[in-house]
Amino acid sequence: MLSVAAQTPPRGKLAASITRLFGQGARVDSLHVDSTTVLRVSRRDSLLGFAEVGNVIGKDQPITFLVAIGPDDRLKDVDILVYREPRGGEVAYEAWRKQFRGKTAADSVRVGRGIRSISGATISVHAVTAGVRRMLADLTTWHRSGAIR
Amino acid sequence: MAHPRACGPGALSIFLAFTVAPALVAQERTTVGGYGEIHYTNPTGPSSPAEVNLARFVIYLAHSFSDKLAFQSELEVEDAKIESGVAGGEVGVEQAYLDYHLADWLTLRTGLVLAPIGIINETHEPPTFNGVERPAFENDVIPTTWREIGVGAVGTIPGGAGLSYRVYLLNGLKAEGFSSDEGIREGRQEGQHASFANPSLTGRLEWARPGLKIGGSFWYGGTANADSALGTGSFAAPITLLSADARYEVAGASFRAVVATISVSDAAAINARFGADVGSRIAGGYVEAAYNVLTRLAPKSSQQLNAFVRLERYDTHAAVPAGTTKNLLFARRITTVGLSYKPTFNTVFKGDYQLLRNGSGAGEGEVLSLGVGYQF
Numbered sequence: 195m196l197s198v199a200a201q202t203p204p205r206g207k208l209a210a211s212i213t214r215l216f217g218q219g220a221r222v223d224s225l226h227v228d229s230t231t232v233l234r235v236s237r238r239d240s241l242l243g244f245a246e247v248g249n250v251i252g253k254d255q256p257i258t259f260l261v262a263i264g265p266d267d268r269l270k271d272v273d274i275l276v277y278r279e280p281r282g283g284e285v286a287y288e289a290w291r292k293q294f295r296g297k298t299a300a301d302s303v304r305v306g307r308g309i310r311s312i313s314g315a316t317i318s319v320h321a322v323t324a325g326v327r328r329m330l331a332d333l334t335t336w337h338r339s340g341a342i343r
Numbered sequence: 344m345a346h347p348r349a350c351g352p353g354a355l356s357i358f359l360a361f362t363v364a365p366a367l368v369a370q371e372r373t374t375v376g377g378y379g380e381i382h383y384t385n386p387t388g389p390s391s392p393a394e395v396n397l398a399r400f401v402i403y404l405a406h407s408f409s410d411k412l413a414f415q416s417e418l419e420v421e422d423a424k425i426e427s428g429v430a431g432g433e434v435g436v437e438q439a440y441l442d443y444h445l446a447d448w449l450t451l452r453t454g455l456v457l458a459p460i461g462i463i464n465e466t467h468e469p470p471t472f473n474g475v476e477r478p479a480f481e482n483d484v485i486p487t488t489w490r491e492i493g494v495g496a497v498g499t500i501p502g503g504a505g506l507s508y509r510v511y512l513l514n515g516l517k518a519e520g521f522s523s524d525e526g527i528r529e530g531r532q533e534g535q536h537a538s539f540a541n542p543s544l545t546g547r548l549e550w551a552r553p554g555l556k557i558g559g560s561f562w563y564g565g566t567a568n569a570d571s572a573l574g575t576g577s578f579a580a581p582i583t584l585l586s587a588d589a590r591y592e593v594a595g596a597s598f599r600a601v602v603a604t605i606s607v608s609d610a611a612a613i614n615a616r617f618g619a620d621v622g623s624r625i626a627g628g629y630v631e632a633a634y635n636v637l638t639r640l641a642p643k644s645s646q647q648l649n650a651f652v653r654l655e656r657y658d659t660h661a662a663v664p665a666g667t668t669k670n671l672l673f674a675r676r677i678t679t680v681g682l683s684y685k686p687t688f689n690t691v692f693k694g695d696y697q698l699l700r701n702g703s704g705a706g707e708g709e710v711l712s713l714g715v716g717y718q719f
Contacts, residue, residue, distance in 0.1 A: 253376065254374035254376060254403075254405055255372075255374070255407055255413075276410060278407060278410060278413065279413075280413075280415055280442060280450075280452075280497070283499060283507070284505070284507075284551050286447075286499070287499075287503070287505045287551065287552065288503040288505070289505050289551075289552035289553060290552070290553055293553060304645075305645075306645065309553075310553035310554050310592070311553065311554075311592070312551050312552070312553055312554075312556065313551065313555075313556040313590040313592070314465075314466050314471075314551075314556060314590075315551075316471075316688050317688075317689075320688065
């Protein structure tokens with residue numbers, strides 16, 4: 195995933211995603227860890243969680259998505275910000291993404307074990323699942339080690 | 344970089360001005376992919392030796408111009424080569440279109456596109472289906488690979504229910520190519536100097552959630568090609584195709600089913616005009632069940648060894664017009680059992696045994712096939 199040229203998602207989509215996940219009036223700070231940007235979301239003095247924009251290659255093109263975790267390191271949601279290919283867009287469906295909610299880095303986040311696929315979207319399902327698994331692990335490690343707080 | 348919270352009643356209270364390193368604007372990029380399959384076929388009976396064939400070698404060439412505009416194409420070589428004076432082989436561009444993404448619910452698509460009917464026509468890479476050959480039903484009834492030129496719209500229906508659609512206006516089929524054994528198959532024009540005398544409407548509605556995908560498709564259009572014996576109107580000698588399909592996966596088992604019915608309203612006139620014996624109704628379907636035995640034998644593995652059985656039953660003479668005799672040879676029943684071994688989800692080794700039966704009992708036989716396929 196780190197070898198994929200990072201795609202900047204349209205600002206409107208990213209803002210809308212953060213609002214949907216964390217509510218209106220949240221404060222967003224950018225933290226930099228290991229050459230990655232992590233968004234720290236808070237309201238007044240309490241931490242609401244962290245979010246990170248990731249890119250994985252689907253069949254040919256990058257899929258740009260957001261992973262958000264709560265202060266308890268549980269996955270809040272996965273949002274597909276930009277899907278660029280004619281096939282496999284089912285990864286944006288609510289019914290598929292909601293499988294990730296509540297997962298922790300200790301849970302199985304793998305296709306066939308914890309995450310079901312959707313027919314005809316095997317490639318994008320595998321790519322996004324692998325990306326989410328890596329980002330959830332990174333965010334959890336950074337939070338526990340204090341690199342992000 | 345931290346930024347202050349922006350306040351204001353009713354205003355979007357998030358102000359984001361950060362960099363996602365390394366920040367790059369979406370770039371133009373060209374990508375190449377492909378798929379292919381090689382077959383070993385051994386029919387029963389004397390004087391029918393086994394044969395091996397490079398059935399398909401396909402290149403996907405695509406280019407993204409921006410996040411909104413992309414070109415997609417598929418170029419296929421069948422049977423390895425074309426040599427003048429030697430039968431066999433075919434080279435064809437099967438897809439070539441420009442997508443213009445206006446919204447998640449609306450992408451305009453223009454060019455040579457796949458008819459959105461059934462399962463195999465739109466999804467035919469070898470690792471995506473069981474059996475060495477594509478189901479005969481999706482050759483003789485739904486004429487895969489069915490591709491024509493036109494314009495259309497594609498998208499996800501808003502509301503988060505998992506619904507998507509594709510609808511196109513494409514050039515029509517030519518009745519002159521219809522036949523008793525392969526139905527509408529040779530009526531396809533495939534993007535080559537295609538007559539637009541009979542613009543045809545085709546579309547699909549699809550619903551999906553993890554483990555289940557259900558679709559319904561249709562095609563409606565004339566086929567007369569301005570032939571005065573059949574009618575010169577755009578919708579003269581129309582055909583109506585209706586189809587439904589489903590795919591279901593649960594705990595290592597997977598099921599699929601497709602049904603379709605085609606009504607050739609002016610089959611009598613078509614047969615009189617071209618000396619053919621086309622059916623007035625072409626219909627049938629298949630069901631397939633598969634089980635990944637590695638779910639039991641090697642539960643931690645991401646490889647698959649799918650044991651499957653498929654039952655196909657279809658009739659290109661389901662109904663015949665006045666003046667044509669129904670031929671039971673075309674009432675086909677095909678049973679296929681086999682194995683598909685997938686070391687990765689993009690590669691497959693296949694084997695199957697087929698029993699080919701029909702209503703007349705003539706020309707029946709069995710076939711053993713092996714194959715290897717890949718996609719990337």
